[in-house]
Amino acid sequence: MIYVHNSKNDHNLANWEREMPKGGRRRGAGRKPNTGMYRERTVAKRIPRSLAKDLEQFVSSLKGEQDESNFIAGPSVKELGPIYPSNLALPLFSSRVQAGFPSPADDYLEESLDLNQHLIKHPAATFFVRASGNSMVNVGINNNDILVVDRSLEPKHGNIVIAALNSELTVKRLCAKDNKVFLVPENPDYSMIEINEEMDFLIWGVVTSVVHQLKNATK
């Protein structure tokens, strides 16, 4: 399954991660990544029964799309839609999700939740990017996570930002101190970068959320 968190609360998350029970994932266990039917990670989702057929059709129409060379081939009619509010709204259950059995009150559907609506405030200015590397693990950004980036936000001290630095997009915490600007990693193994005038530097956008898909839940 997916957990999603806002980077505003990332300190809480870091704690939460530390409080994780011992044990857990073993290195190298499980199916090798990207080898399943879809050759990428999959997730389990609850959907209304009425939508099951449509979704099945959609998914089966995607099966033939997994060819790596696909984008080089160019014209593709079936690329995924834009990131504006989708029409696949998930039903909201009235009880909070907790460990244990669902409450009988879950039989009452109150309203629909749209994850896009929750995560994206400015659809026209929001982009998804994929993180590569481990320098931000302490704010909960792991290798391969999807970041939601809102380019309309004014970058502020302390924000997690995407910066264009020396011809590359990089994700770091933005810090301003004594008239100097730093890009600070969130992993003690990495060192921070002081921005000087010789560098090609531009703040590309502010990261608002991280989408991290848990491997062991998706087989």
Added chain:
Amino acid sequence: MIALLDANNFFVSCERVFRPDLMKRPVVVLSNNDGCVISRSNEVKALGVPMGAPYFKYKEILTDHNVAIFSSHFTLYGDMSGRMMNLIDSLAPRMEVYSIDEAFIDLSGIKDKDIEILCNRIRSTLWRSLGIPTSIGISKTKTLAKVANHYAKRVPAFKSICFLKEDLRIEHALKRLSVGDVWGIGRQITKKLEGQGIQTAYDLKNIDPRCMRQSFSVVGERIVRELNGVPCLELEDIEDPKKSIQVTRSFSKTITELDELKSTIATYATRLGQKLREQGLMTKNIMVCIRTSKFRPRDPQYANSYTISLPSFIRDDIRLIKTAMQALMYIYRPGFSYAKAGIMALDLAPKGQRVQLDLFSISAEEPSQSEKLWDAVDSVNKQYGRGTLFSAACGKSLSWKDQKNHLSPPYTTNWKYLPIVFAK
């Protein structure tokens, strides 16, 4: 006052958004088939590579100068264009999309001082939120706004915003503009006008509009009136065949039912087909957009667009409608009152031009026959997987895979190709 906003080197700018390494490198985008240059960064313009230059002729120069070369990627450009128009719409009181990268903004009722503030805000928002640089020309009519835009782009002192307000400045601007650069004055008319001794836009302004009507057309008359500061042009009147063709309308009353929306957009698609055939053009990239009314702020608001890239050029109603319906289904959401919709052909090629056709439309003249073939191909591919028949049947030289040798990834429309940010 009316403003014309135009993105600078739009396709190149789109390619640069996710590639900071290209910010200072010269970039070109090639047309379908990698045939000729259709968008150039300023560095490439400075090299003397003209618009529409055949790629094979300039290949060496481009390589020598380390120019980054891209095949046209209309899914990306359509997505960025939709975002751009949405942002303009959210900032401006009223706007009309004119092409994939141009929009008119109605500024009537706004004080001159505030106009400049607003235009600056729109420009900086588009730059920050999308990374797309733009130029804005402002004046009394659409034709004059287009003139102002011409200067906003070319004269660095204007800092990308040119406000032609006083008559004397307008006069000055028109005197320096050749008549062929006036919006809507095509090559044929330019020749005729120059034959009559009309060289500059200023000369054109001083023609008797009624004469213009007699020797040219109603549109010609309107252009002259517009140059004199009298607004009288509708968007439909002038189309830039080099860029895109569109059919966009506000509905007489809002539409909530999908079926009604479908039939409305099908009508627009039919009109688009007519326009394409009238002008002897075809297209392979089609964008559909829908939006609710921003003048009913209490209603839930929604606006979206979707671009479909087809494997081959089309201009028949059947396939235009089919494609439009497909695009509509990606963006339609129930529960909204839609007030406006549009369909746009994002890239155009002349019918007669030898374009690389896909294997099954041997002749572009026989859409109905290729239609049948396509159905057969579709069903085969459905059964055995997408692209089966293509790869099995196409010789390498015929395959359209070869035409897009420099395609950038679909950064904004495919989960598999999201831009990579480094955490290292």
